[in-house]
Amino acid sequence: MVSELIETRKLPNWIKNYPEAIAPVACAVLTFLGWLAFSGNLLGLGVWLLVAAYIIGGYENAREGVTTLWQEHELDVDLLMIIAALGAAILGLWQEDYYLLVDGAVLILIFATSGALEHIAMQRTERNIRSLMELTPDNARLFKEGREMIVPTEQLQIGDRVLVKPGEMFPTDGIIQQGFSTVNQAPITGESIPVEKQVTDEVFAGTINGNGALTIELHKPPESSLIQRVIQLVEEAKTSQPPSQQFLEQFERRYARVIIFVGVGLATLPPLVFAWDWETTIYRALVFLVVASPCALMAAIMPTLLSGIARGARDGILFKDGAQLETIGKISAIAFDKTGTLTTGQLQLKQVIPSSNTTKAELLQIAASLEAYSEHPIGDAILQAAEAENLSLLGAMPEGRSLRDIEVLAKVGQGIIGQIAGKSVTVGKKQFVLTEEIAIDQDCEAKSEQLADQGCSIVWVVQEHQLLGILAVADQIHPQAQQLLAKLKEMGIKETIMLTGDQSTTAQTVAASLCLDRVNANLLPEDKVEMVKELQNHYTVAMVGDGINDAPALAQADVGIAMGGIGSDVALETADIVLMADRLGKLEQAIRIGKKSQRITTQNITLALTSISLLMIANFLGELTLPAGVFGHEGSTLLVTLNGLRLLKN
Missing domain, CATH: 3.40.1110.10 (Calcium-transporting ATPase, cytoplasmic domain N)
Structure with missing residues (x-):
């Protein structure tokens, strides 16, 4: 809603760049002002301020919850939070305990803030292959019927002959029919030295011709060129959803269904079965919804991951996705590109x-x-x-x-x-x-x-x-490579592998000096993807690279890591983690941050579940009031949040 309202307004860039943050900020301000109004006995003003806080802060969650219920016939945590907050508000108005409206607004604020932070962290998902599109020229020099014509690359057909002058980029894959030159294939294959090309040799779109003019003949349509396959591989790998994400979504919905079902049962069955009075029964049911709301459980993960991201940024490590911060702490095998990474x-x-x-x-x-x-x-x-x-x-x-x-x-x-x-x-x-x-x-x-x-x-x-x-x-060889690989072994990394497009002799020499477990040379981008897939059958895999040729493998790996100082735009956009300023030694630190975030997340989940369990037991025993339930609920949320912020410490 807020995003739609600001599209046509002239507002500061930070608001346009992060519209998701506006609702939580506005909700926090309105909640605070509502609390002040109640403290000053301005009840009517306080109610209206909190109604505005509920609407602004809870709109997106309510819309998502209702949409999920309507389209997928599923209950999720978004709807559960809104029901719990509205229940607190209705009970507060019913009993004229207006501070319960504040409690409901705080619940909405916590959940809205978590959702906004997660959304901001995922803004880059559609940007990973834009630079790839700029790698091939739009036009080509076509020889046809004895004449040279400039035509759009997409109009080329199999059998066409194209002239590529010295220093120009090849518009498409082809077979050399005339000429001799060296070709810089580093953008595609990762080879450190330009490769000699002569008649009958294949050249790839996106590579750069040396100082000899070449005439090439298309043996495949432009859309089937190697660089286009790179684009396709990146898209496929980035759109696939990891099993861990699917599990989290399923758990969230199952949890919400159970809580809603139990809450309805607590509100209706005791008066019908045990002749309890309706006011006490509804009160206990609303307390249950409040204390069972998974705010602490949700806060167990996001603050930890976000503080880990902030810690990494301070130390020259860019984590693009909080989920990958968690994943890097679980990796057991690392595949390295050679040129520009280990060298x-x-x-x-x-x-x-x-x-x-x-x-x-x-x-x-x-x-x-x-x-x-x-x-x-x-x-x-x-x-x-x-x-x-x-x-x-x-x-x-x-x-x-x-x-x-x-x-x-x-x-x-x-x-x-x-x-x-x-x-x-x-x-x-x-x-x-x-x-x-x-x-x-x-x-x-x-x-x-x-x-x-x-x-x-x-x-x-x-x-x-x-x-x-x-x-x-x-x-x-990169000056930090040997020391890094030794430390990775100490940290429990089971296998280190080199994947390179360079020649076998050069690759074997580098691998031997660094004591790598395995080396695979003469690989095209699609070969690297297959090697990563094979590793994923046995390990949680990280891929470290810097070039365009590494982009598909970076996308395929459980976590892709790019060298920021010299990495190509495509590698930097595709990777989940970027080691800034070409500091390979930061890889060890990134893994340590990931492992520490795992430990803290486990602690937080244990604390959150324990807190929810104890509060629900107290409620069932009739010893818990709604304010006490809200206090316990928010207190546990605060504890897990502060525990997650420990990652910001040195």
């Missing part, structure tokens, strides 16, 4: 191995001087290493010549050739750099094989037909 995602020069006729500084300086004209990520890593060593770059062209005349030639996927200080230099892959007339240094040969087995990319450097040495470039 930094940034290529770095790992080793410089000169041949016998040169030094490390000379080798790095010459290689960096030539790589300064390259746009390849490996070249960037070599250049950054030279800058870190304060090595000056040698001139790659004689004075008086422009870049247009520069004698540097890049061979896509192979290496780069140029003139450094008047001497011919070649930097790149072994088969590109080495010729028959170049003597191979046996030490370089042996170390190159060893480093390649460790997942490094090997760069060979030759000057004037003489081998200067090799450079090893690799992605770096």
